[in-house]
Amino acid sequence: MKAVFFDNLAKGGNKMEFKFNWEGNKERVEQLNSFMKEKRYKKGALMMILQEAQDLFGYLPIEIQKMISKELNIPLSEIYGVATFYSQFSLIPKGENVIGVCLGTACYVKGGQDILAKIEEILGITIAETTPDRKFSIDATRCLGSCGLAPVMMINDEIYGRLTVDDVEEILNKYR
Amino acid sequence: MMITIEMLNEIKKKTLKTMTLRLEKKNNGISSINKENVSDKKHVLICGGPGCHSSGADELKKRFEQKIDKEELTDVNVSIAGCFGLCESGPNIEIYPGGTFYSQVKIDDVDEIVEKHLCRDEVVERLLNEGAIKEENIKPVFEVDFYKKQEKIALRNCGIIDYNSIDEYIALDGYQALAKALTEMTQEEVIDIMKKSNLRGRGGAGFPTGRKWETAFKYEADKKYVICNADEGDPGAFMDRSILEGDPHSVLEAMAICGYAIGSDQGYIYVRAEYPVAVQRLKTAIKKAKEKGLLGENIFGTEFNFNIEIRLGAGAFVCGEGTALMESIEGKRGMPRPKINRTAHKGLWGKPTIINNVETLANVPPIITKGAKWLKSIGTEDSPGTKVFALGGKIKNTGLVEVPMGTTLREIIFDIGGGIPNGKKFKAVQTGGPSGGCIPEEFLDTPVDFASLGKIGSIMGSGGMIVLDDTDCMVDIARFFLDFTVDESCGKCVPCREGTKRMLEILERITKGKGTPEDLDRLESLSEAITDSSLCGLGQTASNPVKSTMKYFRHEYEAHVKEIRCPAGSCQELLQFFITDKCVGCTKCANNCPASCISGNLKERHVIDTEQCIKCGTCMEVCPVGAVIKK
Amino acid sequence: MAEITINAKKYQVNSGITILEACNRLGISIPTLCHDDRLEPYAACRLCVVEVKGKKNLQTSCSTKIRDGMVVETHNKRVINARKEVLDLLFSNHPEDCLTCEKAGGCKLQDYCYEYGVEEGTYVGEKKDYHIDDSNPFYTYDPNKCILCGKCVRVCDELQCTNAIGLGNRGFDSKVVTPFDLGLATSNCVSCGNCVAVCPVGALTPKKKEKYRTWEIRKVKTTCSYCGVGCQIELLVKGDKVVGVEPARGTPNDGLLCVKGRFGYSFINHSDRLKAPLIKRNGEFEEATWEEAYDLIIDKISEIKEEYGSESFAGLTSARCTNEENYLFQKMFRALIGTNNVDHCARL
Incomplete structure (x- = not known):
């Protein structure tokens, strides 16, 4: 299954091997969680939350998108659609x-x-x-x-x- | 906190005292200085516009303050204001009284300015702006050609007030319009003034603002919204950015007025994320307006509540389209909606919504205070008021200009813009960005207004004006814009998704010398179909750059497909390399040519076999005497 | 009511409906690939454009409401040219494999290209080049054939409420995808096949056990036997064999089905399937007639009732029966057999 994923990414980016590091990102995940708690009842909060996640992690890890989907009760397919529509969101890690x-x-x-x-x-x-x-x-x-x-x-x-x-x-x- | 009109006037009176010197600029040199009211003797005004800001305006200010401290000058003030407009020569500073205009000021120049100008009243001539010296006379900034023909409404405060100071905004009649609307006018009266003024949307389409407001006012709903479209995406346009950064309160005040007129208590500003400075200044402005009670509950003691939230874009040009923008605020993919209902009826979250662009909104407060007749006295009958243009490309004075509607392109480009630099010839001006067209020299005397530009195949758009000279290939310019559109198409409707891509592919073939005469017919018919059947404005106008260049520069297209030649000498793959008689016969080119297609004897002129040449340009690089040219 | 002029003829139609709806009612055929009357107008395919007098650009009939006095042209040269161009653009980015495509004959793109005389995709350039997603056991997704009408996505979202698929990327690179484009098998797809049912082209096709062409089959409308909802289905019959199922429009399912009704039809042709009642005689099951079978049941019930009484019976009925059938079943037990020992599997 992984192959399909990277094949798709290769259209817009280079092939990069990476795995999301929960332990190393613990603080950032917490930060995102509290941001979500604060904003989740705002109308149209998804964009804001994705922007915050992009800022925190430098990209939108699959794991984080799944977390947002669960927290906001928004289907993952919709989140993925938004994440791939706007050019400022990235699915691969961005550089420093x-x-x-x-x-x-x-x-x-x-x-x-x-x-x-x-x-x-x-x-x-x-x-x-x-x-x-x-x-x-x-x-x-x-x-x-x-x-x-x-x-x-x-x-x-x-x-x-x-x-x-x-x-x-x-x-x-x-x-x- | 609740604010009253008396308090507003109190702030105005107090703050004006600290601004008197600078007002000379606003009044175009007419010095109304009441000596008793002056709290300082000299004022250094630093441009903090997008260009100058990134060239170090903040550091300049710091250095000025340090040096002034050191010199123990107690009556000199330094402030940063929004964009002065003349980005070409930034960082710009002005010193009052007198309006001495210094340009390209570097941090090391500050000491000299302080020592000479501030301490001894000597002008530092070497730093004066080029336009500020004429026949050895020093002209104040408001008499420089670039500024003389301008008339400022939307940019009225930009370059004068400190953008972070709400008091300075108030001092120049800020929030008076909101006070007047809330306390003296009914909703209908506000709409009526807007309708009578015939202010037309400055975002591109030119829809009458008052009529839009009236529609939203008429529909009953539990919630209505006001959106400020600050998703300024047209490449080459940055007036909205300058207004947001230089005079954020003018937008907030206008949104509140609109909110009152249509019956809305919630505004959104949708800003491009590429404008972090604007976002920061807006945030500051909203916070300060709330603290003063100019936003929030019971404004001026009335029943009227209004709050504003900032929402950021995430890099999608199509979100400048109203319904796509609303989808984006709602947290979805920014794909335009079918136009079943007007957004003033069913917009954001299905509620009546007014969406106005930044420049349009910046025009609103003075219309309320000065009246519809005042606006109609400026500009043309059909397009009253002014328009801000961003001059860029091959023009001497790149920057922002605001002129009355009806000013001719020639006046803007040559009188204000200073014409084409480097002795090149004017070829065309591109207006309206990816939705607009290229206007050739023969139409330079066209007055700029909504209708006239449309008639010659372009649009006013948001006001980007990119000047092209004779080295710019028109096919390549069309290709550039199509490349942009293809990249930014949302992909929803077929003509835009598939059609613009095919149009780009044809243009790419032409600029690579692989086009055929049939391709030109194809471009024409495809352009028509895309315009006629696309879903939103992006698609409907996507072919304008192609249509207008084909109309006015068809010979260039034909040269590409029939003679495989680029008349402007810009399309790399159509160029041929030649060795001129400058050649000294050093053999370097022949030795380095990877295709071995250069022949010639030592110390004799060499020749390139153009049939074999792969156009890599190596010969040109290695030639020690510059004998290799391409044309 | 509103009076409108379509192609120079005056008509009285209900106000508040769209031009497309009006034309459908009046028998004027307008092509469309992205419209579905169960969904909000989407206006993406632009095939249904018509000329409305007073409007600068062509208008999509699916999203333009009728106004009194409206003058509409549905088939003039300008409209036809625009439709041709749209079809040409679509077909230029579409595999030219109609000869072997499963959808041939039932493909709307094919039909409209035929109707409008679009013989080939005339634009040369980049074409979609994606992997075919074969990971779902019941249907195949070939993104190369997708014309991005968005119906599958909208049905999955608005009607099926599964949200397994969505639109990914943008512009020319737009694609209908599962999250992260990992393939249907990894998504929360429930294989209802409602996306397959609305796909106007060959992008979403059922995996067939048997090859058939649309013109070789006849459709037999019947009621799905899997549960008590009573979904209406059309059996696709080739010769004397059921080769597929399609949902029927109208109550109760209005074009939707679940995985069982949609894809669980192979039992019909299965060799183990019972086609007549069996009665055990001398330790062996033997085929019998329904009359014989009913007689045997009645005899046995009467026998047991007489010997052991009514309370010796218990009845359990199935959720695959309708409410009416379940009602009759309990009535038979209570009134005829005389016991309240009756229950239903859905209660367990």
Whole structure:
């Protein structure tokens, strides 16, 4: 059964072997549980809870989705549907540093694609993938709203603007 | 806590004293400074817009404060405000009185500014914005070309007030409109003003706001909702972000006014998660408004209650579509609903719901205080008021501009935007993002309003304006937008899910030199079918970039499919490499060519066999004299 | 009532219904792949588009309500072109294996392509390439044939309330999936086959014991014998053999069935199946007529009643009987045999 799962993931990401570590994530699971208790009666709470889980774990582990399904009494098929619809949710672990290269129009006409290519070249991964050491992952990001600084990329919450291909290596090194 | 109008006016009076210098900017230099009311002598205003913020506005402020402390200047204030608009030259700062406009200010420049400008009243000329010097005269910021033709309604407070200060918002007539609506007007009167003003939705479709409100007002329901659509997803548009970050209270106040008008006590702001700064500032603003009693129960001592919750998007462009956004708030996949009922009748959780975009809402408070006639005196008959545009791409002054409706594209791009940089030629302007089209030079004198842009195959959209120059390939631009749409299609309806994908595949073939003339006909018929039969606005407008580029730049498409040539020299796979007579015959290119298709003798000009060339570009890289070109 | 004009003819129809409903009642056929009158309008397949005067774009008839004075064109050139384009797009991303497809003959995509003259999928490009999910014992799911009408998902959610499947991913990569795409066997699917019943194409097909084509079978409507609900089913009969079951519309089940009624029909053709009563004579069971069997039962009951009295009887009836049958059974025991020793398996 596992094969089908990874086969599906391979469409959007690299094949990664990983297992959710309950023991190591004990505190985070508790945090999520108390968040759920607080929000579960809010209308439309699922999105908020998935966002919180994504923040806490860096991805949405199957085990956590099952836990949310049970707690909120929402069918797992629906949760999986929501988790795979929105691009900010990930089913594979994201890296410590999430790089978003803006592929909005202003950045595109000013060479955003070249910046992305350079990052991909340096890290050896492409969009929606994570480096094997889990240091970096790349997100396809649509317009970050910093068109005045095009081309732009965002690492975690930090924005880097007016980039040239030559800047990339140095910036990435800051996060290694 | 309950607030009264007297208390509101008290805050206004008190806070205005600390803002007098900055008001020079609001009044375009007309100095109404009443000396007695001035509490400080100089004010340093730092831009905290999206661009400048990430270029270090906070650090600048800190450095200014430290240096001012060190110099023991007691009557100088420093504050950060929302976006000044001219992102190109950020980080920007302005110093009042006088409105001296410094640009690209680095942290190391701060000491000099303090020492010279603040201590000795000497302008630091090397840091002045380019546009602030004309024929050796120094112009204040409001006389710089970029700002001169602008008229600010939605952005009225952006770049003036401290976005974290509710008092400063109140000082500039903030929450007066809500007070007026709640205490002096009936629900019908509020709707009536909105209807008479003919304010049209700034999110793209241009639906009259007042009529929408009236529909929701008429339906009886136990619960109604007000949604602020802040899921600004059009690549190249960031006016909503700037308003949310620079003037969050204007949105909150407008939502409360709408809530009162339609009879709702609950608002939601649906913000893109990509805007963490906006979310933070909104949270702060909501908290402060609640503390002051401007949100919550019994606002201004009336029966009216209103609360606002923030909901975050999770990366789906289609959620900018009203019904998809509602699905998303409800915690589902953001797939648009069939339009059986209007959302003003059955919207969020099946209840009457008003959904307005950020810029639309930011227009509401001044309409309530100044009246419908005032708005109608600005802009055009059909499209009253102003519109904010985000200028980007190949334009000198990238940034945000707000101009009266009816301003021509030429005025925006050339007079305000400063034209095309690097001596390139204007080719087209793309308006309306993935739903819009490319407008060629011949239509530059088109006045910008809802109807006129529609007539020439584009749309106003949310106000993104990407300027393209002669190095941009129009087929590739169409391909770029289709790539976006395919990625963002929700997959529900067939024309959008399957059709946009096929359209993208055809465009990809064309840009790779594998297109055929039949492909062009195919694109045309498919475009029609997708527009005609898609479920939501995303699909219905998805082919606009293709349609408009085919209409105005068909020769470029034809060059791609008939001559296998990209006239703009942008499509990599259609380019050919040539060696010019600059060649010194060093043989480097020939030695490095992986396809061994370069021939020539030592110290003689080399030649590339274009038939054999694999276009890897190695020759270009290794050539020491730049003799290899591609065209 | 509202007066509407459809294809230049005036009609009086009930207001409040959709254009599609009105056309169905008036005998104007409009193609649709995603509509099911038991479900909320979904408006995804866009085949049912019609031209409504005054509207810029074509409107889906399944989700547009009739208004008085409405002028509708259901088959003009613009509408037909749009439908053709939709069919072409669907078929371009669909296996071209109609010759061997189990659904051939009963496939709506095939029927509409025939009706609208769409001979091939003319768009060349990426095609779905998924694994076939064969893990359910009763039916097969071939995602490559799925046209994403969403009926299976909605039936599973809204009518069956099992929520075993949902939509995953988005855009061109959308797919009907079980959670984490682990396959039907790992999901909470109860194999009711209600998804199979609504699938308009060959994406969800029952696993057949015997090959048949839709035109080779006749349908015999009968009542399911598994329980007392009395679900109406259609036996699919090829020659003299039952080769499948489909749910019938109308009360009580309205197109739904459970796993037993839907897939548990193979006993019908089983060699061990009793087709006549057996009476043990000289230690061996021998076939008998119903008359002989009833006579024997009556004789034995009378005999025992006379010798041991009414209280020596106890009756246990089955949940597979209807309420009426159960009522008659207890009445027989109380009035005829004279005992209250009667019970029902559902009470245990």
